[in-house]
Each structure stands twice: as C-alpha cells, then as structure tokens.
Amino acid sequence: MTLSIEQRREHRLTTIEKSLARRHRKENGFRRLGLAAVLAGLTLVTILFASILTKGIPAFWQATLYTEIHFDPEVIDLPPAPVREAGETPYAFNERHTQWMTQVGLVNWQSLIDASLERALGEEVEPRQLRDLRALVASGERYALRDRFIADPSLLGDTVTIKMLAGADVDVWVKGNIDRDLPDARQQLSPQSRAWIDVLQDEDVLRQSFSTALFVNTDSRSSLASAGLAGAFMGSLFMMLVVIALSVPIGVSSAIYLEEFAPKNRLTDLIEININNLAAVPSIVFGLLGASIFIGYLGLPISAPLVGGLVLTLMTLPTIIIATRASLRSIPPSIRQAALGIGASRVQTVFHHVLPLALPGILTGSILGVAQALGETAPLLLIGMNAFVANVPGTPLEQSTALPVQIYLWQGNELRNFFEARTSAAIIVLLGLMLSLNALAIWLRKKFETRW
Amino acid sequence: MSNLALIAMLLMLMALAYHLGLTRSRAVASHRDVRLHSRPGYYGTLVALWCGLPAFALFLLWSLFAAQLVDTLVVQQLPVDLVASLSDRELQTLMRRIAALADGRGVAGGGSPEELAAAAHMARLETIGQLSLAAVTAVVAVVGLVFARRRISPHWQARNHVERVITIALGASSAIAIFTTIGIVLSMLGEALRFFSFIHPADFFFGTVWNPRFSSAGAGAQGQFGLLPLLWGTLMVSVIALLVAIPVGLMTAIYMAEYASPWLRSVAKPIIEILAGIPTIVYGFFALTVIGPFLSMLGDLVGINIRTTSAMTAGIAMGIMIIPFVSSLSDDIITQVPKSLRDGALGLGATKSETIRQVVLPAALPGIVGAFLLAASRAIGETMIVVLAAGNNPVLHANPFEAVSTITVTIVNQLTGDMDFASPQSLVAFALGLTLFVITLGLNVIALVVVRKYRQQYE
Numbered sequence: 008m009t010l011s012i013e014q015r016r017e018h019r020l021t022t023i024e025k026s027l028a029r030r031h032r033k034e035n036g037f038r039r040l041g042l043a044a045v046l047a048g049l050t051l052v053t054i055l056f057a058s059i060l061t062k063g064i065p066a067f068w069q070a071t072l073y074t075e076i077h078f079d080p081e082v083i084d085l086p087p088a089p090v091r092e093a094g095e096t097p098y099a100f101n102e103r104h105t106q107w108m109t110q111v112g113l114v115n116w117q118s119l120i121d122a123s124l125e126r127a128l129g130e131e132v133e134p135r136q137l138r139d140l141r142a143l144v145a146s147g148e149r150y151a152l153r154d155r156f157i158a159d160p161s162l163l164g165d166t167v168t169i170k171m172l173a174g175a176d177v178d179v180w181v182k183g184n185i186d187r188d189l190p191d192a193r194q195q196l197s198p199q200s201r202a203w204i205d206v207l208q209d210e211d212v213l214r215q216s217f218s219t220a221l222f223v224n225t226d227s228r229s230s231l232a233s234a235g236l237a238g239a240f241m242g243s244l245f246m247m248l249v250v251i252a253l254s255v256p257i258g259v260s261s262a263i264y265l266e267e268f269a270p271k272n273r274l275t276d277l278i279e280i281n282i283n284n285l286a287a288v289p290s291i292v293f294g295l296l297g298a299s300i301f302i303g304y305l306g307l308p309i310s311a312p313l314v315g316g317l318v319l320t321l322m323t324l325p326t327i328i329i330a331t332r333a334s335l336r337s338i339p340p341s342i343r344q345a346a347l348g349i350g351a352s353r354v355q356t357v358f359h360h361v362l363p364l365a366l367p368g369i370l371t372g373s374i375l376g377v378a379q380a381l382g383e384t385a386p387l388l389l390i391g392m393n394a395f396v397a398n399v400p401g402t403p404l405e406q407s408t409a410l411p412v413q414i415y416l417w418q419g420n421e422l423r424n425f426f427e428a429r430t431s432a433a434i435i436v437l438l439g440l441m442l443s444l445n446a447l448a449i450w451l452r453k454k455f456e457t458r459w
Numbered sequence: 460m461s462n463l464a465l466i467a468m469l470l471m472l473m474a475l476a477y478h479l480g481l482t483r484s485r486a487v488a489s490h491r492d493v494r495l496h497s498r499p500g501y502y503g504t505l506v507a508l509w510c511g512l513p514a515f516a517l518f519l520l521w522s523l524f525a526a527q528l529v530d531t532l533v534v535q536q537l538p539v540d541l542v543a544s545l546s547d548r549e550l551q552t553l554m555r556r557i558a559a560l561a562d563g564r565g566v567a568g569g570g571s572p573e574e575l576a577a578a579a580h581m582a583r584l585e586t587i588g589q590l591s592l593a594a595v596t597a598v599v600a601v602v603g604l605v606f607a608r609r610r611i612s613p614h615w616q617a618r619n620h621v622e623r624v625i626t627i628a629l630g631a632s633s634a635i636a637i638f639t640t641i642g643i644v645l646s647m648l649g650e651a652l653r654f655f656s657f658i659h660p661a662d663f664f665f666g667t668v669w670n671p672r673f674s675s676a677g678a679g680a681q682g683q684f685g686l687l688p689l690l691w692g693t694l695m696v697s698v699i700a701l702l703v704a705i706p707v708g709l710m711t712a713i714y715m716a717e718y719a720s721p722w723l724r725s726v727a728k729p730i731i732e733i734l735a736g737i738p739t740i741v742y743g744f745f746a747l748t749v750i751g752p753f754l755s756m757l758g759d760l761v762g763i764n765i766r767t768t769s770a771m772t773a774g775i776a777m778g779i780m781i782i783p784f785v786s787s788l789s790d791d792i793i794t795q796v797p798k799s800l801r802d803g804a805l806g807l808g809a810t811k812s813e814t815i816r817q818v819v820l821p822a823a824l825p826g827i828v829g830a831f832l833l834a835a836s837r838a839i840g841e842t843m844i845v846v847l848a849a850g851n852n853p854v855l856h857a858n859p860f861e862a863v864s865t866i867t868v869t870i871v872n873q874l875t876g877d878m879d880f881a882s883p884q885s886l887v888a889f890a891l892g893l894t895l896f897v898i899t900l901g902l903n904v905i906a907l908v909v910v911r912k913y914r915q916q917y918e
Contacts, residue, residue, distance in 0.1 A: 036812075048707060048734070049730055058745065264629035264632065278633055278634075281637055285640060288840070289840025292840070293643075354625055388874075389874050411738055411740045414740050414741075415847075434741050
C-alpha cells in the first residue's frame with residue numbers, strides 16, 4: 008500500500024500527538040509521585056511531633072493536693088538536731104547524726120498526711136480503709152514532709168497549707184487515661200479511693216497544677232508520681248561539659264593540622280580515611296570501647312558522667328573535625344596568599360587570618376556535634392548509665408543517668424498509662440534542648456555567613 | 460599542698476615567666492642597631508613554655524605513680540605476719556581503712572594500733588610526697604624559666620620554636636582519631652578472642668541457634684551462641700527500613716532538585732532535615748506507641764494477628780529516620796550531574812521526567828548507590844529503635860510481622876547490668892561488636908570508593 012506524502016505526514020502527526028499525550032501524562036504522574044514523597048516526609052514529621060506533643064504536654068500538669076498539714080507535736084516527738092562539737096571527728100559526728108536521722112525516720116509522717124486528708128474529706132476513715140486513703144497521695148510525699156520539717160523545725164505545732172502530689176494512679180484517673188467503665192477488678196484504684204477523688208475534686212483540694220516535680224526531682228521507683236528529670240539533666244549537663252571541653256579543642260586542632268599543616272603523605276591519608284570511617288561507625292561500638300577500655304582497663308567508675316562524656320567525645324570528634332575542615336576549606340586561598348605574601352608565617356596566617364574567618368562555621372559544626380551527643384543513648388547503656396540513681400550527681404564522677412537514658416528507662420516502666428505521658432514530656436524537654444541548640448547553630452550560620 | 464594549688468602555682472609561674480621573657484627581650488632590643496628575630500610576645504611565650512611544660516610533665520607522671528608508691532611503702536611498713544595472713548581482698552579493705560584514718564575521716568571503732576601507726580606513716584609519706592612534688596616542680600619550673608630567659612638574644616628564633624610546639628600539639632590532636640580506631644579494634648579484638656577461647660568461631664559464625672543462657676548458670680551450662688539468627692534479624696529490619704527510606708528519600712530528592720519552587724524547597728527541606736536531628740530513642744518510642752499499635756490495628760482489620768513489636772514496626776521507624784539521610788545525599792549527587800547532560804536531553808525533546816529517568820539518574824547512579832550503602836550501614840548499626848520496637852526474639856523465621864532480634868539489641872542485652880568480663884555471656888557482646896564494626900566498615904569503604912569514583916567522573 009502506498010500512501011501519499013500528505014497521508015504519511017498526517018499519520019506521523021497523529022502518532023506523535025498520541026505519544027505526546029501519553030508522555031505528558033507520565034510526566035505529570037512522575038511529578039505527582041515526587042510531590043507525594045515530599046508530602047509524605049512532611050506528614051511524618053507532623054505525625055511524629057503531634058503524637059509526642061499531644062501525649063506529653065498534659066504531663067507537665069499533674070494532679071496535686073492542696074491540704075492543710077498540722078505538724079502535730081504529739082506525733083513529732085524529737086530532740087533537737089545534733090550540732091558538731093569542737094574536737095569531734097567527722098566519723099563520730101556522722102554516727103550521732105545518723106542516730107538522730109533514724110529517730111526522724113521513725114516519726115509517723117504518713118499519719119500527718121492521713122489526718123489532713125481526713126479533715127479535707129470531712130469524715131473519719133476507718134483503719135481498714137487506710138490503704139485506699141494512702142493510695143491518693145504519692146508515697147514520696149511523707150519524705151518531702153520530713154525534709155521540710157528538718158529544714159525548718161519551727162513548723163512544730165503549726166498548720167500549713169502544703170502542696171502534695173497525688174499518686175500516679177490518681178493522676179491517671181483524673182486525666183481520664185484509664186477507661187472509667189472498666190470493672191473494679193481491673194481498675195488501678197479501689198471504688199472507695201475513686202469516690203474520695205470526686206469529693207476532693209469537688210472541694211478543689213485536688214486539682215491539676217504545673218508539675219515542678221518533673222524538673223526538680225530525681226527518678227523514683229517507690230513514688231512514681233514524683234519521678235523527675237533533675238538527676239538525668241545534671242548527668243547530661245556534666246557529659247556535655249566534658250564533651251565541649253575535650254572534643255571542641257581537640258577536634259578543631261586536628262582539623263587545622265590536617266587542613267593547613269599536614270604534609271601530603273601516607274600517614275595523613277590514613278588519618279583522613281580513618282576519620283571518615285569513624286564518623287560512620289555505629290555509636291554502640293563506641294559504647295563497647297568505653298566499657299572495655301575506660302571501665303575495664305583504666306578502672307574508671309561505672310555510670311559516671313565523666314566516662315559517658317569521654318565516650319561521647321570520641322563519638323563527636325569526627326563530626327567536629329569534618330565540619331571544621333569544611334569551614335576552613337571554604338576560606339579562599341587568596342586570604343592565605345595575602346598573609347603569606349606580606350611575611351606572616353604559616354602559623355600566623357592560620358591563627359590570625361584563616362581561623363577568625365572560619366570561626367562561625369566551626370562554631371556551627373561544634374554545636375551540631377554537641378547536640379547530636381546530647382541525644383545519644385546506646386553507648387551510655389553499655390557503660391552502666393542506665394542504673395537507677397536516686398540522687399542528683401554533684402560531680403562528674405558520681406553515678407548518674409542522662410536525659411535520653413531516662414527516656415529509655417521510663418518508657419519501660421510497667422505503669423504504662425502514667426509513664427507514656429511522662430516519657431513524652433521528657434522527650435519534649437530533650438527535643439526542646441536539642442532544637443534550641445540547632446536553632447542557635449542555624450542563627451550563627453545565618454548571621455555570620457559570608458559568600459566569597 | 461593540694462594538686463589544685465600546685466597547678467595554680469605553676470600557672471602563676473608561667474604568667475611570671477611570660478612577663479619576664481617579654482621585658483627581657485624588650486631590654487635586649489632597646490639598642491637601636493639590635494633587631495630581634497621575633498616579636499617580644501614570642502619570647503615571652505617561649506619562656507613560659509620552658510617554665511611550664513617540663514613541670515607539668517613531671518606533675519602528670521607523679522600523679523600517675525605516686526598513690527601506688529605510697530601504698531607499697533605503707534604495706535612494707537606493716538607487720539610482715541599480718542600482711543601474710545591476709546588475702547588480697549582483705550588487704551585492700553585494710554588499705555582503705557588506713558587511708559580513711561590517714562586523711563582524718565575516721566573509721567568505725569577507731570582503728571587498731573597497727574592501723575593507726577600505718578595511717579600516721581601514710582599521712583607522713585603523703586605530706587612528704589606532696590611537699591617534695593611541690594618543691595621539685597617549682598625547681599624544674601624556675602630552672603626552665605631562668606635557662607630560657609638567659610638564652611634570649613637577637614638570634615634566638617623564638618617564633619619558630621613556639622610555632623613548632625603549636626604544630627606538634629595540633630598534630631598530636633589529630634593522632635587521637637587514629638588512637639580511637641586502634642582502641643576500638645584492639646579492645647574488641649582482645650575481648651572477642653577471649654570469647655573465642657570459650658566458643659569455637661565456627662559455632663559462633665555459622666550457628667543457627669541463639670540461646671546464651673545466664674552467666675550465673677555456671678560454665679558447665681554454656682549456651683549456644685549462633686550469630687545467624689541475629690544477622691538475619693538485622694538484615695530483615697534493615698531491608699524494610701531501606702524499602703521505606705529509598706523510594707521516599709530518592710523521590711523527595713528528585714522533586715526538590717528538579718521540580719520544587721524555591722519557596723517549597725526553602726520550607727520543606729529544613730523540615731525534613733529535622734527528622735535527621737531527632738534522637739533515635741524518640742523514634743523508638745514513636746515506633747512503640749504509634750507505628751506498632753497502628754500496624755496491629757491494620758492487622759485486625761484484615762483479620763491477621765500482628766504484634767506491636769516486630770521487624771516491620773522497627774523497620775518502618777528506622778526507614779523514617781533515614782529518609783533525610785538518603786534524600787540529602789541523593790540531592791547533593793543529583794545536583795552534581797552537569798547541566799550539559801540535562802540540556803542535551805531536553806534539547807532532543809525529552810520531557811523532564813524522561814530526562815531525569817533516562818539521563819540524570821543513570822549518570823548519578825554510582826553516587827546514589829553509594830548513598831544507599833551508607834544508609835544501609837547506618838540502618839545496620841542503629842540500636843535504640845530496634846531495642847524498643849523489634850521485640851527481641853532471636854529466631855530464624857521469614858515473617859516480617861514477627862518479633863526479631865538484631866546484633867545491636869543483643870549487644871545491649873548481653874552487656875547491660877553485668878560488667879563481668881569473664882563469662883562468654885558478656886564477652887559475646889564484643890564478638891558481635893567486632894562483626895558489626897567489620898560489616899559497617901566494609902559498607903562504608905565500598906560506598907566511599909564508589910562516591911569518590913563518581914566525583915572524579917564529573918570534576
């Protein structure tokens with residue numbers, strides 16, 4: 008069959024038109040796929056933050072009791088606190104002090120709380136109901152009461168309004184984190200306790216109040232409602248101080264050496280490859296290093312922020328070195344040539360001219376490195392920082408945990424419906440710290456950014 | 460004199476030395492025809508270094524060995540039959556009591572006559588030690604100061620000396636990276652070899668059962684340490700993670716690099732990169748509280764039973780974590796493809812997507828593969844997500860909706876709480892760590908080589 012030129016052209020055009028439509032459809036499909044991927048990423052960020060915020064923010068407020076405590080002299084029957092006498096050895100004084108503390112510990116502080124609750128409820132509580140009554144108050148509050156009295160013995164005989172945390176189960180109930188229609192056997196609180204909660208809420212004795220406990224208390228196992236982040240926060244702070252004090256100077260110096268002074272030879276090549284590899288070594292491997300060398304070989308104390316700081320330093324070093332090198336490399340050679348040209352030595356060139364110009368970049372990289380170290384968990388588990396610590400560490404050599412490790416410990420707590428919120432609150436605190444560090448880094452970069 | 464006071468003294472001496480060097484060099488240069496080699500500040504610094512460095516070195520050495528020396532001397536002074544009658548641990552307790560007596564803390568019961576005598580001896584030795592340390596360091600510092608100050612002359616090349624010290628210090632810092640690697644390799648190799656003295660390497664690397672038992676069960680009840688179930692779990696979780704991260708990350712990178720308006724790019728890119736800065740423990744918690752229940756709800760809808768903690772849960776969370784990693788690496792690589800290639804394809808009439816799929820991506824392929832390998836190595840080494848969300852079930856099976864265990868999870872399980880480095884139960888963590896280190900190192904090296912080759916291609 009022969010076609011005229013016209014027909015052939017016609018035919019070709021229709022083919023092209025058809026294929027063009029198909030190709031444009033494909034083009035649009037591809038573009039939509041890309042957009043979908045971007046949107047998926049954005050959605051995931053949104054879901055992540057939304058889920059943590061909705062869970063965590065309510066946990067910053069906690070069910071709290073405002074009751075009048077009467078420091079009954081009949082219950083608190085104590086001699087005055089011992090004072091250290093001249094010529095007494097610390098050990099002997101310690102012994103006397105311990106004796107006195109034992110006496111303080113024997114005072115029935117709980118009965119003061121029981122009595123005040125009875126007054127608030129306006130009814131006599133029978134002895135067999137004491138359990139239900141005590142379930143209302145966090146069990147750590149009697150120690151808080153004791154410490155308050157030790158700090159101020161003049162309270163004896165007074166009646167003061169005191170803020171006490173309600174028990175964790177009460178918080179769960181008040182916030183509705185447990186199904187109220189569950190049968191009694193599966194409820195965390197007895198029917199009697201629940202009835203009392205309603206009474207106390209009606210009288211405004213029990214209300215939601217901002218939880219300072221979350222920030223000023225340490226972790227607690229016996230009194231779950233008073234568990235706080237103070238110990239973990241100090242541990243993280245000590246570690247970050249160690250990291251800043253070690254990794255920034257060492258990282259920056261080694262980057263300066265590699266970028267500005269190192270001769271091009273096999274050894275420096277090796278160091279360079281080595282640093283790139285270290286940056287990609289899984290963090291848990293650094294934990295193994297810490298466990299074996301710092302604790303096993305050097306005998307440094309277990310669970311100490313110092314060891315954690317050392318491990319995190321080694322982990323952050325490559326990040327800081329790489330960032331510093333990139334920052335040094337972005338300084339144009341003309342600066343160096345000009346300095347060398349008017350007779351500066353290489354060290355002078357670097358320290359007087361290159362380094363000041365590279366400083367914003369170095370700072371940004373260092374802050375990002377420290378932020379990364381702040382959120383790291385896995386290596387800390389291997390050097391024993393997941394131990395339960397009930398004190399705020401005073402030095403980097405004392406036992407401690409860290410913020411991310413505290414999150415790990417809390418998420419594993421059996422009392423799920425209380426600690427899921429508390430963990431989210433801890434995550435908000437950690438993310439808040441990390442995001443502000445990141446924001447600082449971005450601000451520094453924006454403020455001092457120079458385009459050559 | 461306490462160590463802190465000693466350090467303060469040395470620092471003050473160094474400040475004095477700097478000042479003396481400065482004034483001395485100025486005095487030397489006061490003649491009109493005398494020209495110093497360096498500026499006075501360098502002479503000051505050099506004198507301060509001569510004063511401080513040897514003294515500090517001495518101080519460090521002393522601090523390392525002094526305590527041991529004092530202990531040895533005190534033990535020698537104790538009655539011989541007493542020392543002979545004590546075991547090592549009892550001797551340690553005794554020494555602790557003596558130390559407590561010596562520094563005035565006191566002990567329960569006030570201490571026996573021998574203890575009190577030893578404590579007095581120890582206190583005396585410590586005082587002597589501290590005083591002599593202070594004296595010796597002071598002498599060394601002053602000698603260095605005087606020596607350096609007297610050498611100040613117009614010909615002394617102070618700047619060169621100072622700069623050499625600085626360069627050496629810089630070089631020493633960069634050696635720390637090497638020492639870290641050596642430390643990692645040696646510590647893991649050492650402990651892993653100890654592990655292999657309990658368990659044959661073949662049983663470890665090719666064993667199909669992981670059942671370590673507890674170390675308290677005694678050496679007779681040694682468990683089975685097969686690596687394969689853990690390796691399988693690691694692979695399964697990582698593959699799921701990559702299946703999530705690669706499509707989303709790569710498409711995001713392509714869209715950002717080729718289609719997105721500058722406005723969208725400037726907004727969406729930092730937001731997605733936030734994902735990279737979130738600590739992994741947060742992803743773990745997210746997996747446990749959101750992804751796991753969501754999957755299990757989906758399973759209920761379809762009528763199958765899905766556990767909240769499973770390879771799938773952990774894999775999806777890990778995939779979300781590495782999306783920004785994949786997308787930013789791919790973005791860099793895609794933007795590196797020369798414009799001429801793109802223009803050529805567009806000039807021939809290809810649509811944008813055809814250009815990307817048939818020209819840009821093939822050209823960028825080696826780099827993108829490198830990025831995937833880096834992402835894979837990150838997924839394999841990730842710990843907290845799998846600790847929380849993978850369910851810890853070290854069994855060989857092919858169901859992604861079942862719980863698995865990975866190498867990293869097992870390291871954490873075997874080494875937390877128990878720091879007894881003598882049982883195979885905890886030593887196995889180091890053998891696992893070594894395996895992990897070698898795998899990730901291999902992936903990284905391959906990735907770096909591939910990426911570097913690719914860079915050269917277009918430079």
